[in-house]
Amino acid sequence: MPTHAYVPHAPGYVDNDGPKIVTRRFPFEDSYTLQRFEATGGYDGLRSALGRTPAEVHSEVRDATLLGRGGAGFPAGIKWGFLPPGKYPYYLVVNGDESEPGTYKDRLLMERDPHQVIEGSLITCYALGLSQCFLYVRGEMALAQERIAQALNDAYAAGYVGRNILGSDFSVDITMSWGAGAYIVGEETALIESLEGNRGRPRLKPPFFPAAIGLYGQPTIVNNIETMANVPWLMTNSAEQYKTYGSESSPGTRMFAVSGHVRRPGVYEVEQGITTFRDLLYGDNFCQGIREGHELKMFVPGGGSAPWFFPEHLDLPLEARPVGAAGSMLGSGAIMVMDETTDAVKAALRLVRFYARESCGKCTPCREGTTWEERILQRIFDGEGRPSDIDLLLDVADNISPGPYPVASHPDEDLEAVPFPPRQTTICPLGPSSVAPITSTIRRFRHEYEAKITKRDSIPVSAGSVEVEL
């Protein structure tokens, strides 16, 4: 019953012909209720999991190559394997602190199908022997909090969560927690700090994964909402079936939010790998092209932190490896499309301003650097820029995330993901993310910068004082 159109009760979501895994209940107006969930196969995945050993459940997820949907794209089944044996208690933290510019899919999943997220979390707790689960919802998402809280209350009452789940010896509590407005808390160690009642600042690495040391110093699995939403389907179906969707290295579907200057912006669930940016941006089933009378200038392919793409990148598949090889990332599945009316400097300034505002202040290169980047961009935009400002911008950027740019591909790493750890002088990728809009626009639209620069340098700058490869 695809409607090929907006679903009025789920503003932003557009139904389409393709296979659906996580959004398949969205067309139902009451998709968030326990009644609808149960009537459409809900909690069958949990029942199926409880009929197997925890190790079998883990294998199914590992075999499916379920890639994390939070941004880094790390395979969930592999991450689950990092728990040190016997160091109980283990915790599960489900990351619903979705705040990356351009991104929203977790919000829809929480609002429209909260039981699916809960079911996935329960299966994960069963598979790994986790003692408690925390669903951390972004503070600003009041409706998502309501839907999750109601779903948890209903699920507790029905015996799906809590003590002796479905009459088995599996018991686990799920606590909904919520944030209070801080982008950085989406970073998993910052999220853990926040859950401990602290300022949400990332922890020093290593350990690189909280599976070693996480919440209260205990081994902790942190997974994204969309990742969890995939798990029930994997139990009622199989890893084998999952791999019939998408491509070999990026199986399954993914949710993409396409915003900006397209005719039909929206959130689409699409098959990874076999769909290209061109399909998504221009396909009749999807965004239907750039708005009337305009043409594509550039697009952000994976959230505000991703280096930008241009028309020549349109035929790349929506898959981590080729996008990484082309110097960017799919990140959080957010595509922001800009047509020829967009001022490249202004667009870059807006994203950089975001990082300057959201820097937690822990690392000097980010705290100072993002602020300087914003100031320099602002004065260029205001017509107060000096000829040396472009080099100065790149120099500041280089101090946060050492070039050469782009840095988003590590061909020697055999991970279908953004390089980990990224090249950075900071302990988390926030500061380095601010560099992407700057290098992307200077490489491509240097003339737009130069056209805005009208002042002269008051102090002569010696040539060659700044060495940044572009």
Next chain:
Amino acid sequence: MSRFSTDNELVAKEIISRYPLPKSALIPLLHLTQEQNGWVTDDAMLHIAELTGTTPAEVRGTGTFYEMFKFHPVGRYVINICSNLACQLLGAEDLLEHAERKLGVKVGGTTADGLFTLEDVECVAACTEAPALQVNYRYRLRVSVDDFDQLIDDIRSGSASDIPEHGTLSLVRQRIPADRGAGIVAPDDAREIPVWMARNEVAEQS
């Protein structure tokens, strides 16, 4: 006087009970006090510190990191207009300027009648429905300047019934029934292997 009311103190204790360690409840309790009073007062922070076994400085230290917490009175309706890239591309700047004119305050300001506070915020996760805004964290999507005027009129006349007063987030509270909880305990009291894992280990060995 802005300690928790008797009812809210019970709610606070219930929230604390859902975490292995009480300090984890700081953010939810700061929200609860904001729900009660509209903002976070010194007395409220003292009370939260008492309830969670932390110091008032720790409560303030955590609270001031997060921009949703207000340490001074704000309007009964806080209007957050998203100005991040996706919204900027589709008119957020014009909307923000219009909002400043309509309300007669600059970004960050509160109207003289104490009804509205205007904020320019980062991405609110409604990017395909730009320009987007939230009033007390309830969405308004694809907002034109006329829509904005209508919204203000509706709030003034009391007909925007889906928007509670500032501070209230979820209208539903999580409750874990005493007979259904698996038992939330401190990490030190949960060192044993969970029973279903132990059972499967035994099964594997035999």
